[in-house]
Amino acid sequence: MAAISAFLGRDEERARLAALVPARRLVTVVGPGGIGKTRLAYEVCEHALAALPGTRHRCELASVAARDDIGAEVAGQLGFPSLEAFLVRLGDEPALLVLDNCEHVRAAAAALCRRLLDASPALRIVATSREPLGVDGEEVLPLGPLALPPSADRADVDAAPATRLFEERARSAGARPPASDADFAAIAELCRRLDGVPLAIELAAARARSLTPAELIALLDRRFDVLRRDEPVGRARHRSLRAAIDASYGLLDAQEQSFFRALGVFAGPFDADLAHAVAAGPGVDRLGTLDLLARLVDRSLVAAEPHGALTRYRLLDSLRHYAAERAREAGEWAGCVDRFVDAMAAHADGVMEAGMRRWTAEVMEALFAHLGNFFAAIDRCLETDLQAARAFRILLPCWGAIHQGRATEVAAAGERVLARWPEGAEPLRAEALAVTASASLPAGRFERAQDLAERVLGSPAASPLARVIALRALGVGAMHRGEDAASAHFRRGAAEAYAAELGPFARELVVCAAVLEGSRPGALDAALAELGRACAEATEADDRIGRVWALVARTHLLVRAERLVDARAALAEAERAREGFTYPYGAMVIARLRAALIGLERGWAASCHAWRAALDVATAAGELAEIALTLRAAAALARRAGDVETAARLLAAVPAGTHLSVNGDVFDDPEAGAAPAATADTGALRRARERLAALAGGAAQAEAARAAAPPADGGGVAARDESERGDGGPARDGTWPGGDGGAPPTARGAHEAGGDREGCGRAGAERDASERPGALRGAAAGRAGAEARATLARTGDVWTVRFAGRETQLRHVKGLADLAALLARPGEELHCLQLAGGGADDGDAGPLLDARARAEYQARVRALQAEIDEAHERGDPGGAERAEAELDALVRQLSAAFGLGGRARRAGAAAERARSAVAWRIRAALKRIATAHPELGRHLENAVRTGTWCCYRPETDVSWDVRPGAETRGRSA
Structure with a gap:
């Protein structure tokens, strides 16, 4: 299949698939419709694996009717009268077969793969499907959305695969290139709203000649009408976003479809308990819910994301819209909404119950992970509820998100709730007033905040919690006005919180008062002592947020005083x-x-x-x-x-x-x-x-x-x-x-x-x-037992790695030296130039490189990277070392050429070249580690970040004994 358009992004997936195919006989690329499975498989098999010996065969199964045996249809597409004739042609010679779109004939495709692999020992198969085939020895490569830009910055938008795809396809469609910061921000937001799904992005880009990205965003509530092609281009199920999802939905049985429809009510991630409360039908127990979730994950309709000991699930935005639309068509939406609101109100109660005792990582995760669901549930209450009770319950824990960048949303939700139910004696009304008061402050609505807070303090029915939150709001308002009363409000709130046994709230207000007072002349030492006591109290109570809050305040005062x-x-x-x-x-x-x-x-x-x-x-x-x-x-x-x-x-x-x-x-x-x-x-x-x-x-x-x-x-x-x-x-x-x-x-x-x-x-x-x-x-050494220990030591051309009780040896590559530098400094950022040695002068690429020369250098860099991989594959360390030396010299030359005179533009170019080289070296090293020591590979994949600034930041402490270039010796205690 000759590609008409350029293949963009997917560098990591492309490299992984190219490494898997020679090592595994059956690799299945799995992902939802429109995610780019077909294009990736063909790109790798046609180009990245061009040097792989043997013949190439491709078979498109989308047009094959569902049946138990599809051998004849496959043979016909491949140009053979029968499957037996194809097997005779293969014999024991190496060959590569791509089976595309297996999901609707999954069982038949699995049987076919078993037969082909048994009969032809040198055959390798790459399959694409929306779910794994379930064949023994199958290697599954999940394919997710394209990476989105971390910000709306022009450089980030131009670099991220999702937004690059939109820009490229929009340009091909005749659209005007983005010119302003607002244009780039709109492209980033559009691709984010489309979840980075290539098909959705390409369909949106096809409209870019007549609609701006901002206009497309405004139409996303009708995305299934907008994101389609009217002309007969490509496969029918790729002509519209709806058709792509229809194909997946049609493969579900009735119970799975009902469960999937109900999940459309969630606006954000959810766990199995929430899914059970909202989507499980009559007679389905929790194990049944887990089974249904697993089946939808297998079919790429639900994404599963581990978070510590908990798995959270989510639907891509387009899948969520589709599920909700289907639920409305089936007359199920009202029931789904009611169960959803009940579930979120119960979850809010649980967050508050735990947060009244201590603010732990689990409490904060339970809040932050479900903020989108909380806000959506409040909106559903406004649409359906006659009483304010459920809305007030759900609003209360949102107080914890006010100072985490979500104040505007909390204030807006609070104002909507109070406008819907302006008066009444319901439980938690005072808390709703206090939360809205606090959320109004970051927006500069001080009079509104003061009015709401004073209403709380003037109410005899206000709970201690409502009063404490209101006093904090008054203190922050007074702080903004520069009034001494700010500290008094904080102190009063802390006293009331302690009296009501609201320890986390009391400690937070003590810290607020200490920071204000510690900035005054002569008061620093007393404030530091009080912060020390608050920190110790938080540690005793296992209040991790309170502990960090006190330590941050202490650091703030010490930096201000320049006590370094x-x-x-x-x-x-x-x-x-x-x-x-x-x-x-x-x-x-x-x-x-x-x-x-x-x-x-x-x-x-x-x-x-x-x-x-x-x-x-x-x-x-x-x-x-x-x-x-x-x-x-x-x-x-x-x-x-x-x-x-x-x-x-x-x-x-x-x-x-x-x-x-x-x-x-x-x-x-x-x-x-x-x-x-x-x-x-x-x-x-x-x-x-x-x-x-x-x-x-x-x-x-x-x-x-x-x-x-x-x-x-x-x-x-x-x-x-x-x-x-x-x-x-x-x-x-x-x-x-x-x-x-x-x-x-x-x-x-x-x-x-x-x-x-x-x-x-x-x-x-x-x-x-x-x-x-x-x-x-x-x-x-004194922390033995509190964290894992590991070793990375080099002896000659061999690195010895000990991790999680297992030892392995790896032949030296530059990326292992880069990893050693990062592992030796956990949590710290090293610039790519420090790792690449960009300051060295091992030659000169000239004062400036023109476009042609740059292209030649870049082509040579890519060729050298391929040579290094091939040398390691054939066990030629000398060849790999020679290629690596040339690659390093090229990187340094490019850095010098684009960093002359210290000019900002050229310094940036040098860093970019070093960034690319270091990222590639580290990725190559991680690939080798994952093959030799899968557990360490997973750990480093999650903990190592590359880019202009590289770092190793593990989720759990690991004490690394790093010895680059030294003999391995026992570590002293």
Whole structure:
């Protein structure tokens, strides 16, 4: 099949399938309709596996009628009079057969595969289906949606596979290319609403000549009418989104169809218990629900996503719309809605019951994972309920999302509920008023917030919880106005919360008061002591959010006071306390404080990458207050360093509106505080991010050049590192092992040696002890049993890996050295130039490369990557090493060619080339690890992130003993 259009994205899936086919005799690419299974299979078999020996055969089963035996039809398509004739032709010679669209003849296709594989020992089959075939030895490759851009930034939109596909297909259809930031943002949102499904994106792009992306978004409520082709192009079931889903729905039995229709009421992820409460029919027990979910997952109609010990399920947005439409047609929608609202009200009650005692990772996950369902359930209450009871119950836990970037949605939901039921004596009315008051503050609606809060406090029926939330709202409002009464409101709320045994709420308000009071002259030490007590109390109560909240506040005060050693220790402890669970506000503030601390310790230039990362975290969360605070703090630091131009650019990007946060501005900067709100220039934030990225790239290149320069004594880089740092100590330039984000032994050793509770306020002798040589290693050893231990050690050309009780050896590739650098610095970000050695000068690609020269270099890079793979496949380490050396030299030459003079544009190009090379090297290494040690492969696949900044951030602690280039020795305790 000759492809007419370019194949975009799917780099990882393409590489994985290309690796699986030579190693497995039957590989089935599985995914929902329109996800791109056929195109991927043909692309790999036709191009990536062009060198695979043997003949090629392709068979399209979509037109084959369902029956028990399809051998004759398959043989006919392949040009043979019978299946026996085809088998005679195959004999024992190698061959590759693609069986496309097996789902509607699944049993017959499975039987055919068994027969073919038994009769022809050198045959390999690639099948595509919406569910696995169930054949012994089958390797299943699930295919999901195309990756979406992490932000609406132009560079992200141009790079992400989903949005690239839309742009390419829209351009082919004659549409105007995107020009403004608003255009790129609309494309990103459109592809997000279409879940990154290639068929849906291509159908939308076909309309782009007459409709803008923003207009297409507005029509998505009628997506099945809009996303279709009128002309007879392609297969019938690919001419419309509805036809593609119809084909999958038609393969379900009646019970499965009914269950699927009911799931259309969910607006977000759901677990098996919620699915059982909403969708299970009469006589179906919980095991029956699990079986139905598994069958829909197998048929690619429901996605299953593990979250720790819990599996959550979800429907792609188009599948959800389809299921809801079918439920309405069947007259089932009203019943589905009623069961859904009941289930979400019960879930809200459970969240509140647990949250009254402590704010744990499980409580926060139960809230954040279901916010979309909570808001949808409230809207259903507004449509159907005569009383406010269920709406009030569902609204209450949404209070926990106000400071996690969701205040606007919570406030809007609260106002809709109060407008629908303005008066009454229902239970939880005071709580609804208090939640809406708190949510109104980030939007700057202070009078509304104060009015609602005072109504709560004036009501004799108000519960202690409602009063505490209202007092907090009054305190935040007073804080915004600069009134001393703010602290008094917080103190009063804390006292009432303690009296009512609402420990988490009490501790949160104590921290609010301590932060305000600690910013006053002479009050810092008392505030730090109070925060230490709050942290210890939260630890005792297993209140993880409260603990992080207190540690973040402590770090904030210490950074403001520029007590850097103590601040670094507090930050390291806050980062460790936040690991392993979702707490968006904590992540945003920690990222901002980390950047500020790096700037104070190492200077403005060294901190630019951390400011960019902090800005990305806040932007991804949509939290305007944190975006503003991050920009203002970075601008203040830039101005201190004399970089007035960057400071002005950052302040110009500060968004309009009210920016409330108890952990407010890190630096007192009158110019930043008086900065006008952002103008109508929507590109200001993009330009600010680009400026930080350019400065970070320049700093990283300089650092890489210093790292690559030989030391005066002629020793290697590793020898220099050992002599400068010693055992756990700082380098001669004052930086700590671990780079920009790494904690010195002062912080990390103190935490690891002492246990969590004592770490909340420990100082003095214990910190001094941690600074002695060997303290860091000893502290880590002291946690034996608290975390897993693993080893990665190189001896010559062989790496020895020990993980999860299993040891294996791997032949050296560059990507393993990259992984060693990341594993040695868990949680820290290393720039791709540091890993690629982009600062070294091993040749020159010339002052500039024209388009033709760049294309030739890129073609050679791709060829070298293929040579390395082939050399390893045939057991030729020497050939692989020679190709890797040439590849590294090319990357360095390209980096030099595009990084001359420190110009931002060229620095960015150098980083991009290093990013691509390092990402490829790490992916290749992960592929080899997964083959030799699948459990480690899965762990690293989840924990390693590549890009301009690379990091290893595992969900659970693993203590790695990394020894690159050293003999493997036993690790001392």
